[in-house]
Amino acid sequence: MEQTLSPTGGQSLLFLTDEQLRKGIEAMFFAYQGFTADPDRILAEKGYGRAHHRAVHFINRSPGTTVNNLLSILGVTKQSLNRVLRTLIEDGLVSSEVGKSDKRERHLFLTEDGKALEKELSDAQRDRMRAAYRLAGPEAVAGFRQVLEAMMDPEMRRRYDALSERLRD
Amino acid sequence: MEQTLSPTGGQSLLFLTDEQLRKGIEAMFFAYQGFTADPDRILAEKGYGRAHHRAVHFINRSPGTTVNNLLSILGVTKQSLNRVLRTLIEDGLVSSEVGKSDKRERHLFLTEDGKALEKELSDAQRDRMRAAYRLAGPEAVAGFRQVLEAMMDPEMRRRYDALSERLRD
DNA sequence: GAATATACGTCAGTGTTGTTGACATTCCAA
DNA sequence: TTGGAATGTCAACAACACTGACGTATATTC
Numbered sequence: 565m566e567q568t569l570s571p572t573g574g575q576s577l578l579f580l581t582d583e584q585l586r587k588g589i590e591a592m593f594f595a596y597q598g599f600t601a602d603p604d605r606i607l608a609e610k611g612y613g614r615a616h617h618r619a620v621h622f623i624n625r626s627p628g629t630t631v632n633n634l635l636s637i638l639g640v641t642k643q644s645l646n647r648v649l650r651t652l653i654e655d656g657l658v659s660s661e662v663g664k665s666d667k668r669e670r671h672l673f674l675t676e677d678g679k680a681l682e683k684e685l686s687d688a689q690r691d692r693m694r695a696a697y698r699l700a701g702p703e704a705v706a707g708f709r710q711v712l713e714a715m716m717d718p719e720m721r722r723r724y725d726a727l728s729e730r731l732r733d
Numbered sequence: 734m735e736q737t738l739s740p741t742g743g744q745s746l747l748f749l750t751d752e753q754l755r756k757g758i759e760a761m762f763f764a765y766q767g768f769t770a771d772p773d774r775i776l777a778e779k780g781y782g783r784a785h786h787r788a789v790h791f792i793n794r795s796p797g798t799t800v801n802n803l804l805s806i807l808g809v810t811k812q813s814l815n816r817v818l819r820t821l822i823e824d825g826l827v828s829s830e831v832g833k834s835d836k837r838e839r840h841l842f843l844t845e846d847g848k849a850l851e852k853e854l855s856d857a858q859r860d861r862m863r864a865a866y867r868l869a870g871p872e873a874v875a876g877f878r879q880v881l882e883a884m885m886d887p888e889m890r891r892r893y894d895a896l897s898e899r900l901r902d
Numbered sequence: 903g904a905a906t907a908t909a910c911g912t913c914a915g916t917g918t919t920g921t922t923g924a925c926a927t928t929c930c931a932a
Numbered sequence: 933t934t935g936g937a938a939t940g941t942c943a944a945c946a947a948c949a950c951t952g953a954c955g956t957a958t959a960t961t962c
Contacts, residue, residue, distance in 0.1 A: 580866060583897075585859045586794075588866070588878065590896060592768050593787070594889045595881035597808060599761050613918050618762070625755075631940060639766060644920055646941060668928045668939040690754045696883035697757070700876065702748040707869065707876020709757065712764035714865035720763045727759060728752075782947070800910060813949055815911065837909040837958045908959070914952090921946070929938075 602688035610681075615640075615648045617685055620674065623658060624682045625727060628671045630663070637723050657681055771857035779850075784809070784817045786854055789843065792827060793851045794896060797840045799832070806892050826850055 603617050622637055623629060631649070635642050649672070652658040657678035663669035674682060697705050716724060772786050791806055792798060800818070804811055818841075821827040826847035832838035843851060866874050885893060 580863055582859065584874075585862045585866070586855070587897060588862050588874070589768075589790075589855070589858055590794075590893060591878055591881040592765070594893045595884040596761065596765055597889055598885045599758075601886060611917095615919060621758075625759075632938085640919085641921065642940070643922080643942085647919080650941085663939095666929070666939085670940070686755070686758070689758055690751065692884060693754045693757050694749055696880050697749055697754070699883040700879040703872070704876030704879040705748050705753075705757070707873030708880035709760055710869040710873040711865050711877035712760040714868040715764045715861060716767045717770060720766055724759060724763045728756060784948070801908090809948095810950060811910075812912080812951085816948080819911090832909095835909080835959075839910070904962090906959100906961075908957100910956085910958105912953100912955080914954105915950100917948105917950075919947085919949100922944090924941105924943085926941080927939080930936090932933100932935085 598692065599689070602692055603685045606685055606688060612651075613648075615644070616652060619645065619648050619652060620657065620678060620682045620685065623672045624674050624679065624686075627673050630669045630671060632669070634672065637727075639720070652678070767861065768858070771861055772854045775854055775857060781820075782817075784813070785821060788814065788817050788821060789826065789847060789851045789854065792841045793843055793848065793855075796842050797830075799838045799840060801838075803841065808889070821847070 600614065604614065607613060607617055618638055619634065622634055626633070631642065631645065635645055638645060649658065649660075653660055655677075656675055659673045659675055659678075660670045661673065663671055700708070713721065713724070769783065773783065776782060776786055787807055788803065791803055795802070800811070800814070804814055807814060818827065818829075822829055824846075825844055828842045828844055828847075829839045830842065832840055869877070882890060882893070
């Protein structure tokens with residue numbers, strides 16, 4: 565609330581000025597800092613980093629996913645992901661099961677401990693997101709999502725959409 | 734367009750469900766990848782990284798800013814910023830002038846070459862932002878900004894607002 | 903004027919995370 | 933069955949963030 569001043573200046577035809585665009589760029593930068601701040605704090609205590617968070621998040625989202633699948637979602641090299649995955653497996657947060665039909669594949673699951681960490685992290689992140697959503701209101705949230713989705717690379721957009729195929733939005 | 738299906742499901746009271754929040758989190762993650770992809774490509778060619786981009790961006794935004802000021806905006810350590818600044822000064826993209834009233838301070842400016850790089854980078858980033866804005870429409874952009882602003886840490890929000898104090902939105 | 907604080911720069915050490923290269927295993931198709 | 937492609941692992945290296953300690957110049961305070 566108190567948000568009576570429209571952040572776009574209220575002009576419907578001037579919303580593509582360079583200054584508007586620059587402001588949007590800066591908003592992304594500062595907001596992303598806030599977006600990662602809370603999980604980062606928790607992760608640092610436990611000796612993990614953002615890469616661990618991302619892995620845990622998407623394994624939780626798609627239990628049984630393969631390493632390769634996870635790789636394409638995260639957009640990093642398999643070696644990079646592997647380092648993270650190894651520590652998570654060693655620490656008993658993730659379990660890796662050899663595929664039944666294709667024994668080359670490893671299917672990834674969160675253990676109970678892994679689920680606990682995932683919950684701790686996403687609770688923190690969701691709290692902030694919830695507060696922002698509540699402050700901005702449903703229509704702003706719809707716009708927020710629309711712009712973000714339009715900003716994605718087509719390939720990433722596909723993967724993003726695929727995540728909610730089963731789960732209804 | 735074609736965005737007739739509202740990303741919030743159209744329900745004004747369901748925009749705070751865990752699934753909605755999770756979707757927002759993932760949207761931030763994937764969108765940020767797109768957000769940085771174009772500048773990253775340009776930077777990689779020239780042997781620079783995101784840190785250089787950020788420095789150049791904010792020096793351009795506030796010419797004559799001091800090192801300390803830049804430090805607090807970027808939220809990094811001075812050692813980290815110094816490494817970046819040193820290479821930018823060596824390469825002739827940034828100039829550093831001893832302060833007149835306080836000779837301890839260094840005021841930072843972009844040289845012509847620095848301005849050229851800044852333009853190249855922000856043109857690329859703005860193009861994507863512009864496309865996303867155009868696709869989503871003015872109202873979505875307003876919501877986008879509202880949510881992002883609500884997501885910032887208060888301290889960062891202050892700095893974000895301060896950037897456009899002179900320039901009218 | 904002396905002590906203290908501030909602004910900036912630098913050196914050394916560490917950790918996370920990305921990269922490439924080499925390699926083992928498994929699957930599949932010629 | 934053999935060779936190529938796919939999957940995943942191990943090792944070494946680079947980029948870039950961080951902390952801690954220190955040096956220098958300047959400003960401020962007592």
